Each structure stands twice: as C-alpha cells, then as structure tokens.
Amino acid sequence: MADESGLSYDIRKAVRHLRRVDPELRRLIPRIGACKIQLAGHKSPYEALLRAIFYQQLHGKAAATILQRFKDRFGAGHLPTPEQIVAADTRSLRAVGLSRQKIAAIRDLAAKTIDGTVPPLAEVRRLPDDEIIQRLTAVRGIGVWTVEMLLLSQLGRPDVLASSDYGLRKGFQIVYRKRRLPKPKDLHAFGERWRPYRSVASWYLWRAADAAKQVKSKNSRKAR
Structure with missing residues (x-):
C-alpha cells in the first residue's frame, strides 16, 4: 500500500x-x-549522484554556485548528459570551479551511466537495495552513505x-x-x-x- x-x-x-x-x-x-x-523529487541515479559529487566537502552556497556555472557551461540551463560530460575538455570543466578529483569523479559517473553500471530510474526502482549500493558505489567518489541517502530520500525505500x-x-x-x-x-x-x-x-x-x-x-x- x-x-x-x-x-x-x-x-x-x-x-x-x-x-x-x-x-x-x-x-x-x-x-x-x-x-x-x-x-526529494524523482531524479535519476545519474542526476542524484552528479549533484552529490558537487556538494561533497563544500558549503551549500558554494556548491550551488559551481553547479550553476557547470549547467551554464553546457548552455541548456539543466544538467548535461553523460555523453556531454565525457566529451568535455578538462580546461572548460576546471574553469567552472571543479577540482581535478571532482572532474575525475563526474567523468567516471558519466562513463558508468553510459555502460549501464549506473542504471536509469525505471530500472533502479526494480532493484534490491544491496544491488543498488553495489552498483552505485562502483563510481569514483561515491560511498555507501551517499547511496543510502539516495535510497531513503529519492527512492523512498523503507528499510x-x-x-x-x-x-x-x-x-x-x-x-x-x-x-x-x-x-x-x-x-x-x-x-x-x-x-x-x-x-x-x-x-x-x-x-x-x-x-x-x-x-x-x-x-x-x-x-x-
């Protein structure tokens, strides 16, 4: 129910x-x-993890500023696709305020979304918690706690x-x-x-x- x-x-x-x-x-x-x-909305795992990477080890206002610059870099006012991130050069990503570690993390997230390790929203909704944790923590910079928060607040898992x-x-x-x-x-x-x-x-x-x-x-x- x-x-x-x-x-x-x-x-x-x-x-x-x-x-x-x-x-x-x-x-x-x-x-x-x-x-x-x-x-907290209906973001795909890719979108939720991308935002999580931006907010790691930063105050909310600073992270939000960098995230907006990142969106503006791709010109559409919303998050870029995984393919756009893979194709982006390092210099342009550094210019929005991303550290090299975060660039490596978002590129890994993009690549693992493209190859299916990070599933789309429709698929992740059908997966058990343990498998979601296993697959999403394969992304560089994503730990168990981050995925647990996604399970609780994005997917509404009860346990x-x-x-x-x-x-x-x-x-x-x-x-x-x-x-x-x-x-x-x-x-x-x-x-x-x-x-x-x-x-x-x-x-x-x-x-x-x-x-x-x-x-x-x-x-x-x-x-x-």
Missing part, C-alpha cells in the same frame, strides 16, 4: 511496528509527532539504516541514554529489531538529534 507522501509503504503501519518492538521508540514517537518522510551517519548515531545516543556515540556496527546490530522499517526509525532518531541541538542552542542564548 502506497503512503500519501508518495512512499511505497504505509508509514502508519511502520510506526505501529516500531512502537511494538522498541519501548524507547514507543516513548519517543509521541514527542516527535507524525513521521513526515518526503521524497535503510545509514549506521555511519553522525546525526543518526547522535540521536541514538540521546534516545537510549548512552554515554558515548555508538559504533556504526553496534547501531547496525541494534537496528535489526526495527526491520523492515529502519528508514522510519532513522527519521525519528534524526529528529531527536535535531530537537536536542535546538534545546542546546536555546540554552546557550539564554546564558549570554
């Missing part, structure tokens, strides 16, 4: 499951409120747990009252109980981390 948010699963069913299997989430969920996972994510680990530390951040492998093992709705559990842990950050910021302002 598709959820009204556009997801392929029923969030309400997922929430009921999490409340049943985890006492801490049962207490957290009413405090946070309704889960509001929303799909994604990005256990290396700092915000997720911080949320877990807060909700479960741990002295230290959990190691990714420990969070992964703990999260087995949340299957098949680890994406929804992740959303609530992220919100818990956000709420704690807001409280800390508010208290800091009061102390000034």
